[in-house]
Amino acid sequence: MKTDVDLKGLHPLEVRLLLEFSAGEQITASALSERLGYKVGQANQAVSWLEAKGLLVEAERTTAVGFELTELGAEYARTGTPEERIIALLRDRGPLRIPDITAALGLENKDVGSAYGSLGKAGALEMDGEKRIAVKDPDAATDVALIRTLLDRAESADGRLLHEVDLSDDERRVMESVSRKRGAASAPFRVIERETVTYLLTEDAAPVAGALAKAGITGQEIGQLTPEMIRDGSWRSATFRAYNINVPPAQSIIGRRNPYSAYLDEVKDKLVSLGFEQFDGSLVETEFWNSDALFMPQFHSARDIHDVYQLEAPTHAREIEEPYLSQVASAHENGWTTGSRGWRYGFDRDFTKRLILRSQGTAVSARTLRSAKVPGRYFGMLRCFRPDDVDATHLSDFYQTEGIVLGEDVNLKTLLGLLEMFAVEVAGATDVKYVPGYFPFTEPSIEVHIKHPVLGWFELGGSGIFRPEVTEPQGVSVPVLAWGLGIDRMALMKLGLDDLRELFTPDIQNVRRRRVG
Amino acid sequence: MPKIEMYRDALFGYIGRTMPESELESLLEAAKGEIDESADADGVMKIELNDTNRPDLWSTAGLGRQLRVYLGGSMPRYDFFSRDADARDPGTRRVVVDPALEHVRPYIAAFAVTGKPLDDASLKDLIQSQEKLCTNFGQRRKSIAMGVYRTGLMTFPVRYQAVDPVATRFTPLGMERELNLNQIIAEHPKGVEYGPIVADFAKMPFLTDANGEVLSFPPVINSARVGAVEEGDQDLFVELTGTDLESLLLACAIVACDLADAGHTVLPVAVEYPYDTPLGRTVVCPYAFQQPLIAELSAIGRILGEKITADSAVTALHRMGVTATESSTGQTIDVQPPEYRNDYLHQVDVAEDVIIGRGMRTFAPEMPTDFTVGRLTEAERFGRTVIGTLVGMGYLEMIFPYLGSGRDFIEKLRPVPIGDPWEGVDQRPVKLANPMSESYEYVRNSSLPFLLNAESVSAHAAYPHRIFEVGKIARFDDADNHGVRTVDALCFVAADADAGFTAISGDLSVLFYYLSREYRVEESDDPRFIPGRAARVLIGDTVVGVVGELHPQVLENFGITVPVTCCDLDLNAILSG
Structure with a gap:
């Protein structure tokens, strides 16, 4: 016995076939239809599945010929064939010439001509000296009568189909004259050739059927539980088909967060939990806030046209708010009242209004200073x-995570403490190292390098204490710590990527499948 | 941030001893430097230097000097500097300046060297200093350009003139024939690169010796004869021209100190101006212009987070090459920066050198104790509600760049092959004046082009597709000080064989329900959509967005073969609506 047939894996169509037929019985589509009510598609499915399992084999393949009534044939069946109509007309109106018959019946001359040819030959019609056609002996038109019976039978037959095996010799002869294989639109019957395949159960089938019977599986088990069954209680007498739970399912399509932006939100939430309040700002900035307010001299190398995007139009902001403009300008020119000597050049008040795309998040830190709490x-x-x-x-554009801390207790040591907190809390660092750094707007400036369990040592970010030339023109008198974290590297690691462009992938499948490590 | 190349052994020579690379790596922290590339087979290594205010570190000699002093080596003393009211003797070495230069390129600094032939390492270091000083510190030669010449081929006084660019001709370095200055600007590679600095002047800077022998056409190119310096040359003339006297004198001091450290004798040169300069009409170079600074110990202590004594501050500064002494009150120290540095603007700069000089590792982190309340912005919280609702509806969140091409942002949104795609639409995208490439030429005014791009590359992903982005866009707004306003926006897109207006409207409706906002719709003739299947979304009389079925021409433009519907909304307007 075949031991690898999983009874639960058998579809009801297979089960019922196995239980219905016994060894040696011929199994055909029509037998399945008759005895199990299978439609053609269901029969095909049951047979092919069982064949694949080795429970069924093809035994014989025969071709059966049938004749299907065409649209023309259906019309003949309803209104009569041309021959029938000619005889009826002549009986009714007496002898007529061919053109008159043609006109009266709405036929064509050649059709009437050919009908007269065959009917005359059979002795049913005759032509007089004035070329008029008259009925001679209607009973002589035997073929006309045979065609009539074929048409009538076909019209009521299943599928309007007559099987060749069911026809008498005479009927077969006549059918030959009124049927076509191809181009059958001009004939009342179309020739149909159908292949019939006969199958037999293999010797493995009987044990399976036995096992099915023993297991009480009938093939009548319920697939889908329906609302009707629940409402009318019919489920009580039903048994439910056991499903093959090992079939791998197609994965569902769901809505979900983008893993990269979800990671960014996670960092934001972490910062909020550490007591930080979020700020935001315009993508289009002025040179003033992007750099001047940060005490970067207007001739600084990072302010070159190659380093900052400018707008085609408009090119300049309408104004920079006072007194900040004047105070910042003075800080550049002579240090203002900060105790600095300044950069000692003529501050360009037109250049400072130039519109650019924000090139550093610190621009928004600078904007936040004047309204910041202490x-x-x-x-x-x-x-x-x-x-x-x-x-x-x-x-071309990327995220920076930036911020400031204001307070009387801001100094180098608390700066290091804050960086340590970021390293441990935000980045999961196992070791932290601080080295002197350089930013135009902070003094001192510190870079924080961390040892990550996966990435090893890398630079987590930069930090420092804002220069007085930055804070004092904004009306801030306490020390301000400025910091920035490079989170893209951590985002790549979280997402298992090594190319920044992948963070912004347009590929829907990638975003659907991407998991956060 | 300049990266400099140097012979590792030459660097060790200046430091005074060799060391393993790991030790050099941590020693470099004192100079805010890091090893970019280890020494290759020729012993050449690359070091990146982060402090743009310390151009004195951008050479083997300068970096080696700082590291030697940091390790306890003696402070360098240079006796060739002139100071306020204490000029060195220039002998016959003079540069005479033409009055016409006052408004073209007014300043020049110069000195000469002798005493030792240039070796390979020194020549390379000199050329690199020239390059880094002029490019990184001198704004690509705009404020500083430098030239080196063979003194043996020239006669003092040197003449710094302003000349007619057509009438003046010479053979520039790298070419074999005479060209006039305009031709050099148009044809010589250096002319193309640096010519624009002076191209708009009727008369251009020009440097010759007393006999009219051409030295150079600053800031563009040296002459092929006097201006060609080679290994083995011993007597050199160095000049720097520019627009800011102090930067020029600093660069001049840096190069002079480097050459002195390399064993050359530096000889002063007098520059004679026919107009006033901040330092008078005659400036003998190299010139030390640095003023002493007074730093309060209490201010330094406040930055450090602990009290510091005058002694320990002075010791720490000494390691940075800075001379300092305790003042009589004991409350302050007097600080004298070296001639090759000009980065002390404020006493906070002194504080940083105290930190580095003492060593970052001597400071222990301390947790800040101030209590503060954290919170997200209102727009962020609103955006998260929107994202949560969209995800609940089965939408997939996308995130895209903010810059893109005119092709995606404009042309592909055309419903017809010709015509204005923005007719009937409120907003065009903001265009950049200096894009790097056509691919990043516009700031987006909607996520829609990116979402459609996602559709066009994602036909392999099982349908239906429901995707969205919450992000920022830029819109023209005359009422804004910038003329452009940043908007928090939402765009969601559904793509499927049976995607239609009814379904996307249902999503819009349920979104507004959960946002507790009432909206209404008006017919829209926005040409990006199928006529009759687009609607403006309004709160009261304010348009807050658009919803509709995209025009098949637009889909075809993006290479999309399934119907797509979209809804594009202004979240700021909805939040305040």
């Missing part, structure tokens, strides 16, 4: 723009 902690997750060639490590 003590206060702030952060922003800000899209920044730099004219870089886009590759695996550079994007």
Whole structure:
């Protein structure tokens, strides 16, 4: 016995076939239809599945010919064949010439001509000296009568189909004259050739059928439980088909967060939990806030046309708010009242209004200073723009995570403490190292390098204490710590990626499948 | 941030000893430097230097000097500097300046060297200093350009003139024939690169010796004869021209100190101006312009987070090459930066050098104790509600860049092959004046082009597709000080064989339900949509977005073969609606 047939894996169509037929019985589509009520499609499915399981084999393949009534044939059946109509007309109106018959019946001359030819030959019609056709002996038109019976039988037959095996010799002869294989539109019957395949159960089938019977599986089990069955209680007498739970399912399509932006939100939430308040700002900035307010001299190399995107139009902001403009300008020119000597150049008040795309998140930190609370902690997750060639490590626009901390207790040691907190809480660092760094707007400036369990040592971010030339023109007198974290590297690691462009993938399947590590 | 190349052994020579690379790596922290590439087979290594205010570190000699002093080596003393009211003797070495230069390129600094032939390492270092100083510190030669010449081929006084660019001709370095200055600007590679600095002036800077022998056409190119310096040359003339006297004198001091450290004798040169400069009409170079600074110990302590004594501050500064002494009150220290540095603007700069000089590792982190309340912005919280609702509806969140091409943002949104795609639409995208490429030329005014791009590349992903993005867009707004306003926006898109207006409207409706906002719709003739299947979404009389079935021409433009519906909304307007 075949031991590898999983009874639960058998479909009801297979089960019922196995239980219905016994060894040696011929199994055909029509037998399945008659005895099990299978439609053609169901029969095909049951047979092919069982064949695949080795429970059924093909025994014989025969071709059966049938004749299907065409649209023309159906019309003849209803209104009569041309021959019938000619005889009826002549009986009714007496002898007529061919053109008159043609006109009266709406036929064509050649059709009437050919009808007269065959009917005359059979002795049913005759032509007089004035070329008029008259009825001679209607009973002589035997073929006309045979065609009539074929048409009538076909019209009421299943599928309007007459099987060749069911026809008498005379009927077969006549059928030959009124049927066509192809181009059958001009004939009342179309010749149909159908292949009939006969199958037999294999010797493995009987044990399976026995096992089915023993298991009480009938093939009548319920598939889908329906609302009707629940409402009318018919489920009580039903048994439910056991499903093959091992069939691998197609995965569902769901809505979900984008893993990259979800990670960014996670970082934001972490910062909020550490007491930071979020700020945000305009993508289009002025040179003033992007750099001047940060005490970056207007001739600084990072302010070159190659380093900052400018707008085609409009090109300049209408105004920079006072007294901040004048105070910042003075800080650049002579240090204002900060105790600095300044950069000692003529501050360009037109250039400072020039519109650019924010190139550093610190621009928004600068904007936040004048309204910031003391003590206060702030952060922003800000899209920044730099004219870089886009590759695996550079994007046209990218996120910077930036912020400030204001307070009397801001100093080098608390700065290091804060960086340590970021390293451990945000980045999951196992070791932290601080090295002197350089940013035009902070003094001192510190870079924080962390040892990550996976990535090893890398630079987590930069930080420092804002120069007085930055804070005092904004009306801030307490020390302000400024910090920035490079979170893209951690995002790549979280997502198992190594190309920044992948963070912004347009591929829907990628976003559907991507998991956060 | 400049990266400099140097012979590792030359660097060790200046430091005074060799060391393993790992030790050098941590020593470099004192100079805010890091090893970019380890020494190759020729012993050449690359070091990146992060402090743009310390151009004195951008050479082997300068970096080596800082590291030597940091390790306890003696402070360098240079006796060739002139100071306020204490000029060195220039002998016959003079540069005479033409009055016409006052408004073209007014300043020049110069000195000469002798005493030792240039070796390979020194020549390379000199050329690199020239390059880094002029590019990174001198704004690509705009504020500083430098030239080196063979003194043996020239006669003092040197003449710094303003000349007619057509009438003046010479053979520039790298070419074999005479060209006039305009031709050099148009044809010589350096002319193409640096010519624009002076191209708009009727008369251009020009440097010759006393006999009219051409030295150079600053800031563009040296002459092929006097201006060609080679290994083995011993007597050199170095000049720097520019627009800011102080930067020029600093660069001049840096190069002079480097050459002095390499064993050359530096000889002063007098520059004679026919107009006033901040330092008078005659400036003998190299010139030390640095003023002493007074730093309060209490201010330094406040930055450090602990009290510091005058002694320990002075010791720490000494390691940074800075001379400092305790003042008589004991409350302050007097600080004298070295001649090759000009980065002390404020006493906070002194504080940082105290930190580095003492060593970052001597400071222990302390947790801040201030209490503050954290919170997200209102727009962020609203955006998260929107995202949660969309995800609940089965939408997949996408995230895209903010810059893109005119082709995606404009042309592909055309419903017809010709015509204005923005007719009937409120907003065009903001265009950049200096894009790097056509691919990143516009700031987006909607997520829609990106969502359609996602559709066009995602036909392999099982349908239906329901995708969205919450992000920022830029819109023209005359009422804004910038003329452009940043908007928090939502765009969601459904793509499927049976995607239609009814379904997307249902999603719009349920979104507004959960946002507790009432909206209404008006017919829209927005040409990006199928006529009769687009609607403006309004709260009261304010248009807050659009919803509709995208025009098949638009889909075809993006290479999409299934129907797509979209809804594009202004979240700020909805939040305040």
